[in-house]
Amino acid sequence: xxxxxxxxxxxxxxxxxxxxxxxxxxxxxxxxxxxxxxxxxxxxxxxxxxxxxxxxxxxxxxxxxxxxxxxxxxxxxxxxxxxxxxxxxxxxxxxxxxxxxxxxxxxxxxxxxxxxxxxxxxxxxxxxxxxxxxxxxxxxxxxxxxxxxxxxxxxxxxxxxxxxxxxxxxxxxxxxxxxxxxxxxxxxxxxxxxxxxxxxxxxxxxxxxxxxxxxxxxxxxxxxxxxxxxxxxxxxxxxxxxxxxxxxxxxxxxxxxxxxxxxxxxxxxxxxxxxxxxxxxxxxxxxxxxxxxxxxxxxxxxxxxxxxxxxxxxxxxxxxxxxxxxxxxxxxxxxxxxxxxxxxxxxxxxxxxxxxxxxxxxxxxxxxxxxxxxxxxxxxxxxxxxxxxxxxxxxxxxx
Amino acid sequence: xxxxxxxxxxxxxxxxxxxxxxxxxxxxxxxxxxxxxxxxxxxxxxxxxxxxxxxxxxxxxxxxxxxxxxxxxxxxxxxxxxxxxxxxxxxxxxxxxxxxxxxxxxxxxxxxxxxxxxxxxxxxxxxxxxxxxx
Numbered sequence: 001x002x003x004x005x006x007x008x009x010x011x012x013x014x015x016x017x018x019x020x021x022x023x024x025x026x027x028x029x030x031x032x033x034x035x036x037x038x039x040x041x042x043x044x045x046x047x048x049x050x051x052x053x054x055x056x057x058x059x060x061x062x063x064x065x066x067x068x069x070x071x072x073x074x075x076x077x078x079x080x081x082x083x084x085x086x087x088x089x090x091x092x093x094x095x096x097x098x099x100x101x102x103x104x105x106x107x108x109x110x111x112x113x114x115x116x117x118x119x120x121x122x123x124x125x126x127x128x129x130x131x132x133x134x135x136x137x138x139x140x141x142x143x144x145x146x147x148x149x150x151x152x153x154x155x156x157x158x159x160x161x162x163x164x165x166x167x168x169x170x171x172x173x174x175x176x177x178x179x180x181x182x183x184x185x186x187x188x189x190x191x192x193x194x195x196x197x198x199x200x201x202x203x204x205x206x207x208x209x210x211x212x213x214x215x216x217x218x219x220x221x222x223x224x225x226x227x228x229x230x231x232x233x234x235x236x237x238x239x240x241x242x243x244x245x246x247x248x249x250x251x252x253x254x255x256x257x258x259x260x261x262x263x264x265x266x267x268x269x270x271x272x273x274x275x276x277x278x279x280x281x282x283x284x285x286x287x288x289x290x291x292x293x294x295x296x297x298x299x300x301x302x303x304x305x306x307x308x309x310x311x312x313x314x315x316x317x318x319x320x321x322x323x324x325x326x327x328x329x330x331x332x333x334x335x336x337x338x339x340x341x342x343x344x345x346x347x348x349x350x351x352x353x354x355x356x357x358x359x360x361x362x363x364x365x366x367x368x369x370x371x372x373x374x375x376x377x378x379x380x381x382x383x384x385x386x387x388x389x390x391x392x393x394x395x396x397x398x399x
Numbered sequence: 400x401x402x403x404x405x406x407x408x409x410x411x412x413x414x415x416x417x418x419x420x421x422x423x424x425x426x427x428x429x430x431x432x433x434x435x436x437x438x439x440x441x442x443x444x445x446x447x448x449x450x451x452x453x454x455x456x457x458x459x460x461x462x463x464x465x466x467x468x469x470x471x472x473x474x475x476x477x478x479x480x481x482x483x484x485x486x487x488x489x490x491x492x493x494x495x496x497x498x499x500x501x502x503x504x505x506x507x508x509x510x511x512x513x514x515x516x517x518x519x520x521x522x523x524x525x526x527x528x529x530x531x532x533x
Contacts, residue, residue, distance in 0.1 A: 049484065051525060109522070186488045187523045194491035271484065273525035283484065283525065338490070338500065348491035352525070356485040356505040 002294040008042045009375050019043045019369045021362040022203050022290075022301055029302035038298035043369055043376070044290045046205040046301075047222070047361030050198050050353030051273045051281040053184065054164035054235065056094035057120050057262055060156040061131065063089055068133055069141035076132040077119045088141065092161075093119055095272075095282035108277060109182040115280025118272030120160075123152045124224070125267040158262035160224060160270075164234040166286055168206035168253040169310055172197045172330055172349075174342060177316035182277020186352055188315055195312065195340055195347045200358035201305045201332030205288035206256070208301045210248045211386070212239075214290050216379030221258065222287030222365045225269035227374070228260025233383040238392035247300065250309050250329060254383070258286065269361070285357060287365040291376055306333035312342050322394065401449045403432070403472035404459070405516055408442035412466060418444070421461060425454035432515055433494055445472075445515045475516035475531055478509040482528035489520035489529060 011017040018041050020028065025044050028037060059082075067088065075082045075091050081100060082093040097116030104110050122129055133146040152158055173185035173196045181188050186196045201207065209215050219230040234255025241251045262270075269285030292298045311326040318325045327343055334340040335349050368374035384390035408417070413436060422429055427450035434444045448455050459469055485507045489498050497513035498520055500506070509529070520529045 050486070111522075113527075182522075186525075187492055187519065189492065196488065196491070271526055274527060275525055276522040281525070349487075350489070350491040350523075351487045354484045354486040354505075359505070 003042065003292065005291055005293075005376050005378050008291050011042055012369055012372060012375055015370070015372055017042045017369060019045060019366045021359070021366055022046045022208050023359065023362065025298070025302045026202050026304040029298075030304070034299055034302070035295060037302075038292055038295040041292050041298065044208065044292060044298075044301040045287060045362045045365040045369070046200075046203055046208050046290060047285070047287040047358040047363075047365065048166065048200040048204050048353060049269070049285045049357035049361060050200075050283060051184070051275065052162060052165045052284045053096050053279075053281045055120075055160070055162035055282040055284055056092055056116065057123070058090065058092050058157065058159040058161055061089040061091075061150060062154075062156050064143055064146055066143045067141045068135050068143035068146055069138060070133055070135065073133060073135035075134075076130075078114070078122065078130050080114070080116055080119050082116075095120065096279050098279060105277060111276055112274045112278070112280050115272070115274075117280045117282035120262070120282055121267065121270055121272040123158065124262060124265050124270045126152060152263060160228070160258070160260050160262045160265065161231065162258045162284065164236060164255045165258050165284060166205055166234065166256040166288075167199070168204075168210070168255070169249050169251060169308075170198045171251070171313040171319070172310050172335065172340070172342075173315045173319070174312055174327065174347065175316045176314045181316050182275075183315045184275055184278045184281070185315060186350060187276060192342060192345050192347050195330075195335070195342055195349045196352060197310060197332075197335045197349065198352040199310065199332065200353055200355055201308055201336065202303065203355070203358045203362055205286065205290075206254050207248055207308055208303070209288075209290050209297070210243070210246075210300055212254055212383050213297060214293065214379075215256070215288060216382045218377050218380035219288065220374070220377040221289075222285070222361055222368070223258055223260035223265070224262070224285055225266030226260055226264025228258055229377075230256050231259040232257040236392060237384065237390065239384055239386045239388065239390055240392075243386075244307075244309055246303055246307055248303060248308055251311050269357075285361050287361040289365060289369060289374070289376055304333070305336060306331050308332045310335070400452050400455065401447050402455055403445070403447045403515065405470045405472060406444045406446070406462060407468040408444070409466050410440045413440060413442040417462070417465060417467075418446075421458045425450060425458045427454060427458060433517070443517070445517065470516055472514070472516045476509075476511070476514050476518070476521065477530055477532045479528050479530060482526050483507055484526055484528075486525065488525060489523045492519040492523050494519070
């Protein structure tokens with residue numbers, strides 16, 4: 001006995017939809033019959049809030065008078081270079097963009113105080129941004145330079161488009177070497193001094209729909225405090241990784257490309273990040289509703305932290321050198337307790353992803369749905385399945 | 400009186416018995432809270448010095464003249480609550496458990512009393528929510 005999206009949407013409209021968060025369902029399923037819960041519950045909401053470096057925003061500034069063409073020239077936002085390969089007054093600024101005069105890692109570890117992620121945060125927060133354009137001038141776009149201040153509300157479009165967000169699962173980073181290392185997974189102290197993870201575990205969207213049965217092209221989501229959509233499968237999509245008995249990938253696996261209107265977003269859910277010794281990034285808040293179409297889907301949404309495993313990887317050697325070696329697996333229950341056993345040692349853990357914020361997002365999405373403000377979408381297309389033959393490739397070098 | 404300091408020694412001073420000399424000269428008592436030598440061979444010492452105010456001040460002055468960098472610890476580090484996203488990246492780095500997470504609501508808290516101002520959390524915080532106040 002299943003439900004359809006149309007039936008669930010009808011219930012949302014009538015204010016009758018039963019919505020719980022992925023954390024709540026994990027608790028309920030420990031006590032109650034799964035079959036009964038699958039019949040009663042219509043939607044499970046998820047949430048995640050962490051640095052997602054493959055993020056950025058398309059901007060259109062409107063035309064200057066006389067007209068200017070950014071393409072082929074140079075463009076800076078608060079001194080951070082943006083993409084100058086599009087027509088006229090369009091650009092794209094990525095989270096990791098760094099000012100040309102930033103010392104980077106010349107004095108290691110660099111602090112990376114301000115970059116693309118911070119420009120995006122400043123836009124969302126309504127702050128003024130310095131826009132500088134240098135162009136070569138054409139008959140139709142004669143102007144050669146612009147230097148002005150802009151705000152998000154002055155722009156035509158501001159479209160957050162993130163080619164790789166929402167990793168289904170992620171490495172737990174450790175350092176087996178004798179010196180501290182500075183990574184995108186945070187500061188890692190020598191000789192297993194700490195273990196850092198980056199997932200909301202039982203609240204994380206793609207861990208709760210491990211085969212992407214409900215999430216696909218066109219899925220409407222919570223994105224940065226506004227509504228957004230799944231625009232494609234994400235880059236480095238890798239559905240054929242090893243899975244645990246419950247079907248959940250025990251490593252990276254699926255990713256999502258996401259799109260949404262930056263003007264709807266809120267500064268609480270879109271934040272610039274400075275990762276010492278690594279660079280800048282963007283912290284993105286994402287929430288995805290999972291319609292409980294059948295018992296299988298409910299069972300997946302209810303998998304608790306203790307049954308979700310992440311691989312432990314040495315970021316002093318195995319990660320940078322792509323050895324593929326892992327040091328074992330730990331579950332999110334252990335990771336969230338603050339200590340995990342790795343190579344027979346009790347190691348303090350830290351997270352780059354905020355569980356508190358993930359909870360807030362899943363709760364907000366739940367409120368939107370029960371309040372009748374948010375309807376679910378039917379997938380326009382499903383994404384490659386584990387047995388589809390879809391491959392994740394390494395770079396071909398040296399030819 | 401007792402005051403806490405973080406003292407960074409450059410490579411040239413690491414192998415000299417500076418502290419014991421000072422302690423003898425100014426009749427100070429000391430308690431080492433933490434000590435380590437970085438891979439760049441800079442020494443870092445977190446210690447509490449006890450003695451008369453004048454003697455502690457003079458000892459600190461002498462250390463500075465020898466090329467040591469000194470930070471006085473009196474809740475030197477502050478958490479800017481609005482900037483914290485409660486991620487916990489700082490927590491395993493804190494050597495004295497001054498940063499901790501609430502088990503129920505997963506929020507991150509800072510106990511200024513415990514802090515020895517080593518500054519690791521400042522480097523670890525992606526949103527610059529931890530700052531030196533001096």
